[in-house]
Amino acid sequence: MGKAKGKHRLDKYYHLAKEHGYRSRASWKLIQLDSKFHFLHSSRAVLDLCAAPGGWMQVAVERVPVGSLVLGIDLVRIAPIRGAISIEQDITKSECKARIKKIMGENGVKAFDLVLHDGSPNIGGAWAQEAMAQNALVIDSVKLATQFLAPKGNFVTKVFRSQDYNSVLYCLHQLFEKVEVDKPSASRSTSAEIFLVGLKYKAPAKIDPRLLDVKHLFQGTIEPVRKVIDVLRGTKQKRHRDGYEDGESIVRKVSSAADFVWSDTPLEILGSVTSISFEDPTSLPIRDHALTTEEVKTLCDDLRVLGKQDFKHLLKWRMHVRKSLSPTQKASSTTAIDGEEKKHEDEDDKLLNEMEELTCAMERKKKQAKKRDAKRRTKDKARKATGMQIDAMEDGYTDHELFSLSSIKGKKDLVAVDSAENDDENGEVRDSENDDENDEAQEHSSSVIDSDEEQRRYDEQMEEFLDQVYERFVTKKEGSTKQRKRARQAYSKQLLEGDGDDVVIHSDHDSDEDLGDQEANPLVVSLNDGEVPTKEEITSKWFAQGVFAEAAEDGDLEKYDSEAEMQVDRQEEKLAVPEKTAKIAAGLKHNQPETSKTEEDFEIVPAPATDSSDDSSSDDSDNDDVETKAEILAYAKKMLRKKQREQMFDDAYNKYMFDDEGLPSWFVEEEKRHCQPMKPVTKEEIAAIRAQFKEINARPAKKVAEAKAKKKRVAMRKLEKVRKKANTISDQTDISDRSKRKMIEQLYKKATPKRPKKEYVVAKKGVAVKAGKGKVLVDRRMKKDARARGMGKPGKGASKKGKNAKGQKGKGSGKGSAKNGNKGNKGKKMGMHE
Numbered sequence: 001m002g003k004a005k006g007k008h009r010l011d012k013y014y015h016l017a018k019e020h021g022y023r024s025r026a027s028w029k030l031i032q033l034d035s036k037f038h039f040l041h042s043s044r045a046v047l048d049l050c051a052a053p054g055g056w057m058q059v060a061v062e063r064v065p066v067g068s069l070v071l072g073i074d075l076v077r078i079a080p081i082r083g084a085i086s087i088e089q090d091i092t093k094s095e096c097k098a099r100i101k102k103i104m105g106e107n108g109v110k111a112f113d114l115v116l117h118d119g120s121p122n123i124g125g126a127w128a129q130e131a132m133a134q135n136a137l138v139i140d141s142v143k144l145a146t147q148f149l150a151p152k153g154n155f156v157t158k159v160f161r162s163q164d165y166n167s168v169l170y171c172l173h174q175l176f177e178k179v180e181v182d183k184p185s186a187s188r189s190t191s192a193e194i195f196l197v198g199l200k201y202k203a204p205a206k207i208d209p210r211l212l213d214v215k216h217l218f219q220g221t222i223e224p225v226r227k228v229i230d231v232l233r234g235t236k237q238k239r240h241r242d243g244y245e246d247g248e249s250i251v252r253k254v255s256s257a258a259d260f261v262w263s264d265t266p267l268e269i270l271g272s273v274t275s276i277s278f279e280d281p282t283s284l285p286i287r288d289h290a291l292t293t294e295e296v297k298t299l300c301d302d303l304r305v306l307g308k309q310d311f312k313h314l315l316k317w318r319m320h321v322r323k324s325l326s327p328t329q330k331a332s333s334t335t336a337i338d339g340e341e342k343k344h345e346d347e348d349d350k351l352l353n354e355m356e357e358l359t360c361a362m363e364r365k366k367k368q369a370k371k372r373d374a375k376r377r378t379k380d381k382a383r384k385a386t387g388m389q390i391d392a393m394e395d396g397y398t399d400h401e402l403f404s405l406s407s408i409k410g411k412k413d414l415v416a417v418d419s420a421e422n423d424d425e426n427g428e429v430r431d432s433e434n435d436d437e438n439d440e441a442q443e444h445s446s447s448v449i450d451s452d453e454e455q456r457r458y459d460e461q462m463e464e465f466l467d468q469v470y471e472r473f474v475t476k477k478e479g480s481t482k483q484r485k486r487a488r489q490a491y492s493k494q495l496l497e498g499d500g501d502d503v504v505i506h507s508d509h510d511s512d513e514d515l516g517d518q519e520a521n522p523l524v525v526s527l528n529d530g531e532v533p534t535k536e537e538i539t540s541k542w543f544a545q546g547v548f549a550e551a552a553e554d555g556d557l558e559k560y561d562s563e564a565e566m567q568v569d570r571q572e573e574k575l576a577v578p579e580k581t582a583k584i585a586a587g588l589k590h591n592q593p594e595t596s597k598t599e600e601d602f603e604i605v606p607a608p609a610t611d612s613s614d615d616s617s618s619d620d621s622d623n624d625d626v627e628t629k630a631e632i633l634a635y636a637k638k639m640l641r642k643k644q645r646e647q648m649f650d651d652a653y654n655k656y657m658f659d660d661e662g663l664p665s666w667f668v669e670e671e672k673r674h675c676q677p678m679k680p681v682t683k684e685e686i687a688a689i690r691a692q693f694k695e696i697n698a699r700p701a702k703k704v705a706e707a708k709a710k711k712k713r714v715a716m717r718k719l720e721k722v723r724k725k726a727n728t729i730s731d732q733t734d735i736s737d738r739s740k741r742k743m744i745e746q747l748y749k750k751a752t753p754k755r756p757k758k759e760y761v762v763a764k765k766g767v768a769v770k771a772g773k774g775k776v777l778v779d780r781r782m783k784k785d786a787r788a789r790g791m792g793k794p795g796k797g798a799s800k801k802g803k804n805a806k807g808q809k810g811k812g813s814g815k816g817s818a819k820n821g822n823k824g825n826k827g828k829k830m831g832m833h834e
């Protein structure tokens with residue numbers, strides 16, 4: 001069955017099979033099926049149809065109870081397997097039946113507990129024909145199973161997911177109490193094979209012969225098959241796993257490529273037809289499009305065998321071909337669906353359309369960004385040429401109103417700012433673009449996706465989305481709406497909040513119905529549901545608290561009064577979130593020491609007490625410094641990303657900002673202990689930064705590295721010179737080889753840098769000797785002791801050197817060394833003193 005050849009076939013299971021001594025990688029399929037359905041351990045007689053080379057037989061022998069019969073049959077000879085019998089037979093012939101019966105009799109087996117079938121017809125040809133022959137072979141194996149299977153016995157067969165697949169499935173449903181469909185991971189995802197496991201054979205007294213007649217089952221003759229179905233089931237047909245109804249499964253349902261591409265419900269089409277054709281005239285441009293590859297055509301040919309990747313590939317192809325053939329049509333087709341139609345549109349289809357819109361928007365934005373960049377570059381050039389660059393800040397020009405959000409009174413102003421900004425950036429781009437483009441640009445003004453990073457993110461999102469759509473597409477067929485809902489919600493959430501900073505989907509509803517909001521500044525967000533309490537309201541609410549009654553009696557009201565004022569200020573301050581980012585950042589460090597407050601409500605954080613004079617703590621403070629630096633850097637790193645930065649700001653609004661006073665001490669204590677706000681950076685992130693510091697510190701100083709490199713260069717040059725000289729010497733003919741060698745040796749000796757010689761100092765009693773840099777202290781006593789302890793044998797050279805050293809040093813090395821060297825060995829205990 002269209003077997004791929006070559007090295008790629010030798011996958012993990014091939015090697016595993018080799019390792020375990022199985023004759024075929026197919027063994028793993030049976031192992032995995034058995035691990036799931038546990039049919040082997042209780043089978044005392046197993047009939048393996050189409051068993052060569054015997055991989056399944058080997059597994060069966062391993063897993064069935066000892067003494068069980070495992071009978072393997074194949075067209076080709078199966079090499080003997082210990083504990084199994086094999087015969088050469090065609091399972092479609094009646095002779096095969098007789099042979100089986102004979103062997104059963106010989107082994108005292110009345111029926112088989114398990115019939116296995118992994119046959120593949122040994123014919124070539126078109127895929128459809130092959131698949132049909134395969135499934136016909138399956139029915140042959142079913143026939144044998146009905147004759148030899150014991151009641152409650154099990155049956156495992158391989159089928160191909162072609163148009164006959166559902167008929168086979170149906171057939172098995174009639175004969176077994178339960179039918180499981182499984183594709184073990186050992187089965188290649190590229191293969192259309194799938195395994196059906198019929199559990200608990202019903203062993204009906206009579207079986208309608210048409211049920212096992214491939215002509216009835218597979219030939220596309222709907223009526224007779226339906227009759228068979230009706231006779232045997234007498235009930236309404238159920239939907240099956242793959243989403244096609246039994247009766248429908250044998251009919252080829254075709255959709256035109258044009259319908260699929262231009263439809264707003266592509267998933268509905270994918271779920272309801274068996275193939276997509278390119279034959280009708282409207283589909284011709286699609287067929288001839290460069291994007292419509294042979295692969296796409298093959299996928300379209302049989303939609304029932306689509307795997308996940310195929311499914312995604314097909315949807316992506318549709319999206320691109322749609323965009324390429326008619327970008328405008330696409331946009332209108334997705335937006336022009338009237339309300340009624342939209343209701344009926346599948347949710348996934350809607351999401352798919354949104355995704356497509358995003359793709360278009362992204363590409364549009366990319367184009368615009370490119371144009372903008374080009375314009376900006378030319379403008380800059382022109383400016384430079386005329387020397388017109390003016391630094392506004394240099395002139396001391398600052399207009400505070402310019403940066404005040406409160407000056408933006410409504411959406412209109414905002415749009416004005418927005419467009420002004422665009423004008424500023426675009427220069428004359430806008431003038432040159434037509435009105436339509438301008439409208440689009442405004443519509444998607446917040447969905448600017450122009451960097452590679454964003455593109456990557458978008459691609460990931462798209463992949464994820466398609467995965468979800470596929471999962472839902474598959475589960476939908478089983479009627480699982482819950483999962484679909486969940487995934488959809490997750491996706492919408494992602495769209496709205498995940499990357500919402502870049503991609504905003506505008507709903508028409510927004511602009512039309514929220515007219516009442518027009519006068520409010522949309523950037524200034526109320527944290528109080530739009531209702532801003534007045535200063536008086538807040539004050540009175542504050543004083544309404546019970547505690548003030550007591551305080552009034554104690555005459556403490558003055559203090560509370562100022563506190564209330566502060567609360568009011570803070571409330572007001574909350575209303576203009578973006579203007580307070582500096583303070584928010586300060587709020588990140590929650591466990592600040594006491595803060596003092598000024599009338600302008602600045603919070604002055606006292607610097608932590610440090611004592612630079614304290615030397616012992618300098619190490620600690622160094623460590624603290626590194627720790628703090630690492631932490632700050634980790635924050636900074638996070639703040640580089642817009643989304644994370646805003647998240648940090650948002651998180652920084654917490655109760656610690658208010659530094660409540662007058663709380664019961666036990667409460668404060670417990671809060672301190674248990675209520676620690678989460679830092680926006682993790683320990684690991686800080687550790688990573690510290691590791692970076694370490695790495696930087698570990699690098700040699702630039703000067704040292706340079707000096708080393710220079711030294712190396714000089715040495716190399718020297719050696720190069722020597723090499724040349726050596727060559728000239730060796731080329732000379734009038735000198736003997738021996739002298740040549742000597743001369744060359746000398747040359748190299750001179751050139752190689754000499755290591756400073758070690759100086760050996762012999763320790764002598766009563767003479768002080770300093771064994772500093774380059775000096776080695778040699779002490780006879782020490783040597784002897786070491787030798788006595790068996791710690792090592794001083795080499796000849798060492799003693800010789802020692803002697804030399806002694807000779808060199810002569811008297812001078814004298815007595816004091818005994819003090820030095822022998823001190824430890826004076827060892828009264830040992831009594832070894834010299």
Ligand SMILES: C[S@@+](CC[C@H](N)C(=O)[O-])C[C@H]1O[C@@H](n2cnc3c(N)ncnc32)[C@H](O)[C@@H]1O
Binds near residue numbers: 073121
């Ligand atoms: C994929 S192999 C089976 C592998 C086997 N399960 C194993 O684990 O080694 C398919 C086998 O079906 C056999 N086959 C095809 N048609 C057959 C038939 N009519 N009768 C018997 N064997 C047949 C082929 O000869 C081939 O060996």
